Amino acid sequence: MEVLIGYFILINIVGFIIMKVDKQRAIEHRWRVPELHLWGITLLGGALGTWMGMRTFRHKTKRPLFRFGLPFVTFIYIGLMGYLLLV
Numbered sequence: 001m002e003v004l005i006g007y008f009i010l011i012n013i014v015g016f017i018i019m020k021v022d023k024q025r026a027i028e029h030r031w032r033v034p035e036l037h038l039w040g041i042t043l044l045g046g047a048l049g050t051w052m053g054m055r056t057f058r059h060k061t062k063r064p065l066f067r068f069g070l071p072f073v074t075f076i077y078i079g080l081m082g083y084l085l086l087v
Contacts, residue, residue: 019059
């Protein structure tokens with residue numbers, strides 16, 4: 001169980017950082033992180049980190065898929081983690 005919790009902490013840190021990197025690249029008009037990679041990190045468990053990164057850096061907030069999708073996936077993962085911790 002400790003490994004699973006460690007994994008979720010790490011992947012969420014990665015999700016947060018990748019949103020910061022993508023925002024910085026957007027500001028500098030450089031190559032961006034593909035949205036598929038952002039969603040990949042999200043679906044691998046980094047939903048809370050990417051959502052927090054989106055809110056903190058005000059990045060992808062106008063895109064409905066991110067604005068509504070990230071919170072939705074985050075709540076799914078929070079529920080899943082709660083269930084796994086109780087079982």
